Amino acid sequence: MQRIAIIGAGLSGVTLANSLKEHFKISLFEKSYSPGGRIASRNVEPYSFDHGAQYFKVKSKAFQDLINPLLSENVVAPWQARFVEMCNQGITKQTLWDDKHPHYVGVPNNRAFVEHLSRGLSITLHSRVVEMKKVNQQWALKAEGDAPLGLFDWVVCAMPVPQTQALLAKANLKYNAISDIKMQACYALMLGFEDKMDLGFDAAMVKDETISWISNNSSKPMREKGFNLLINSTNDWADTHFNQNDDWVIEGMKSTVSNIINQDLSNPQFCALKRWKYANCKRQDEQPYLIDNTNKIGLCGDWFMGGRIESAFKSGHQLALAMLKNAHV
Numbered sequence: 001m002q003r004i005a006i007i008g009a010g011l012s013g014v015t016l017a018n019s020l021k022e023h024f025k026i027s028l029f030e031k032s033y034s035p036g037g038r039i040a041s042r043n044v045e046p047y048s049f050d051h052g053a054q055y056f057k058v059k060s061k062a063f064q065d066l067i068n069p070l071l072s073e074n075v076v077a078p079w080q081a082r083f084v085e086m087c088n089q090g091i092t093k094q095t096l097w098d099d100k101h102p103h104y105v106g107v108p109n110n111r112a113f114v115e116h117l118s119r120g121l122s123i124t125l126h127s128r129v130v131e132m133k134k135v136n137q138q139w140a141l142k143a144e145g146d147a148p149l150g151l152f153d154w155v156v157c158a159m160p161v162p163q164t165q166a167l168l169a170k171a172n173l174k175y176n177a178i179s180d181i182k183m184q185a186c187y188a189l190m191l192g193f194e195d196k197m198d199l200g201f202d203a204a205m206v207k208d209e210t211i212s213w214i215s216n217n218s219s220k221p222m223r224e225k226g227f228n229l230l231i232n233s234t235n236d237w238a239d240t241h242f243n244q245n246d247d248w249v250i251e252g253m254k255s256t257v258s259n260i261i262n263q264d265l266s267n268p269q270f271c272a273l274k275r276w277k278y279a280n281c282k283r284q285d286e287q288p289y290l291i292d293n294t295n296k297i298g299l300c301g302d303w304f305m306g307g308r309i310e311s312a313f314k315s316g317h318q319l320a321l322a323m324l325k326n327a328h329v
């Protein structure tokens with residue numbers, strides 16, 4: 001069996017691994033302490049925050065086929081949120097997210113859904129790949145600390161595009177097709193409160209502010225314990241202020257949201273900030289993956305199409321189909 005290294009255990013890498021595992025020997029390397037990537041969750045009793053992706057929708061049959069069994073196993077569930085759009089501190093539109101157009105989340109948190117899909121895969125965690133080098137006809141990978149990770153016939157980068165480009169540059173590889181794709185930052189503010197608040201909504205898309213999203217994370221299924229809010233900055237604001245320290249960002253975001261929802265959020269029981277340097281990218285209609293048969297390199301990730309969970313799935317899934325076709329299996 002040919003050996004494939006997949007760098008990054010977000011949804012695109014895990015989808016690829018699951019689609020190829022019958023035909024190739026797959027090794028996943030992940031720098032973090034768990035799979036999931038930007039589908040991320042943090043538990044701090046009694047709070048549970050999804051501080052990466054908030055929810056997802058399903059458009060394609062292939063993605064629906066993946067999600068259907070997860071719904072039956074209660075790993076994914078619809079979030080029946082009271083959704084609003086806000087502008088100038090007022091509500092401009094409201095809808096109830098119902099079963100007709102479901103908005104899904106992982107259960108009991110978003111990361112759990114990718115962890116579930118990762119079961120049985122060979123994943124080396126805490127392993128940041130920092131070097132890939134051709135040795136004879138194979139790729140030799142190294143992690144931080146000069147740790148050798150083995151020899152592989154193929155390498156697939158399933159990381160955000162700037163991290164992909166940086167690693168490829170070490171092997172003197174550059175692909176023009178991806179050189180102009182940019183990613184933007186985002187701040188996620190996590191606030192936990194002793195007492196519940198009624199905001200009049202569960203999820204709000206905010207327009208014309210430095211905040212883009214406010215949600216009552218505890219309104220998602222199976223997260224009833226501690227009342228908490230998850231707030232996202234806009235990508236532009238995070239890009240502009242990415243060098244500011246945490247306290248400055250937290251105070252700025254808390255005060256902006258307090259004004260928008262007309263509630264005093266200055267004294268939460270729990271407060272933390274997550275800085276996503278590579279959070280999102282603009283929507284584009286490129287081929288959803290890249291394959292270089294000469295060098296035996298594959299690239300996948302949401303950024304081929306735009307920062308959405310289904311884009312990550314589609315990219316990993318379609319790269320897998322292309323690799324299986326090449327291998328005549």
Ligand SMILES: Cc1cc2nc3c(=O)[nH]c(=O)nc-3n(C[C@H](O)[C@H](O)[C@H](O)COP(=O)(O)OP(=O)(O)OC[C@H]3O[C@@H](n4cnc5c(N)ncnc54)[C@H](O)[C@@H]3O)c2cc1C
Binds near residue numbers: 007030032127
């Ligand atoms: C704040 C925020 C909110 C979002 N909200 C939504 C939403 O509501 N709905 C939606 O559909 N999408 C949302 N998204 C986007 C969604 O999270 C992504 O589209 C999707 O998770 C991307 O998956 P991926 O596998 O392409 O990349 P990632 O999830 O980024 O996975 C890449 C993995 O590679 C690992 N890695 C990177 N470098 C290395 C290295 N050198 N060695 C080893 N491992 C490495 C990373 O740790 C990571 O686990 C949001 C994203 C963010 C950040």
